[in-house]
Amino acid sequence: MSFDAEAVRQFERTGWDRAAATYGGSFAHATRAFVPALLEGITPGDRVLDVCCGTGVVTAALAAAGADPTGLDFSAGMLAEARAGHPGLRFDEGDAESLPHADASFDAVVSNFGIHHVPHPQKALAEARRVLRAGGRMAFTIWAAPAENVAWKLVFDAIRACGDPTASRAPPPGGGFASAEACVAALEAAGFVDIAAQPLRSVWHHRDGAALLQALGAGTARMAALIGAQDPARLPAIAAAIDTAAEMYRGPEGLALPLAAIVARGRRPGMLR
Ligand SMILES: C[S@@+](CC[C@H](N)C(=O)[O-])C[C@H]1O[C@@H](n2cnc3c(N)ncnc32)[C@H](O)[C@@H]1O
Secondary structure, X not given: OOOOHHHHHHHHHHHHHHHHHHHOOXXXXXXXXXXXXXXXXXXXXXXXXXXXXXXXXXHHHHHHOOOEEEEEEOOXXXXXXXXXXXXXXXEEXXXXXXXOOOOOOEEEEEEEOOHHHOOOHHHHHHHHHHHEEEEEEEEEEEEOOOOOOHHHHHHHHHHHHHOOOOOOOOOOOOOOOOOHHHHXXXXXXXXXXXXXXXXXXXXXXXXXXXXXXXXXXXXXXXXXXXXXXXXXXXXXXHHHHHHHHOHHHEEOOEEEEEEEEEEEEEEOOOOOO
């Protein structure tokens, strides 16, 4: 199957709409840990755009830090959750590839695990640059490759062993990147300067393999499609395979699964403040 940008966009929007109501109690526990890396360098009063804001995890943290945040997402379901959870904050509906904001209208743009879902991440970075004032800062997180990301690797390996890795009908993803080098190259290509990318680590706690499958099924789009496409009769075997492979991460309170992400930063050329 070849890459079809509009099919990816439609798949992502439908998937995140479906996940919106259960996202806060599932996948947000994994994404939340990386928010402090995006708050670095933000000062009170900064106008900050949170691209792919989802339920507003980062937008709310920015407001708590004294910034003046605006959340942006294309999922009506996510925006409904964000507005209900944070009634005092501003959330705009729009696509990361064509932001509904004026040129140079933000001091900073951030995105927590959003850019790699966009069909053309390069367009999203160009849009972030456009809405930043001269000298304004961009920072975003992405997941590291599954080989480093234990929670993902466990699921992919278990489905390969006990399920069907080809079962999902999701369209192939676009230019999703999963390395520091790819982030740096993308920021350079978008015209940013003072670029840096570094690894981040965290831990995601689950009772067992079944709970991990449940959380990914409830709070993601692409992984949920893969899990949801498995023969339900095979799910107990998939969960058991995860438990066996995850034994080294088991403690008295269940599984403590390492998460690996990358934070990438750049600055729009121009005056520093
Ligand atoms: C993994 S969630 C991250 C949510 C939030 N930033 C967090 O840290 O929990 C990805 C979000 O990206 C949004 N998204 C994906 N593609 C998008 C696009 N092209 N334009 C705007 N939002 C998009 C989804 O609707 C979803 O809310």
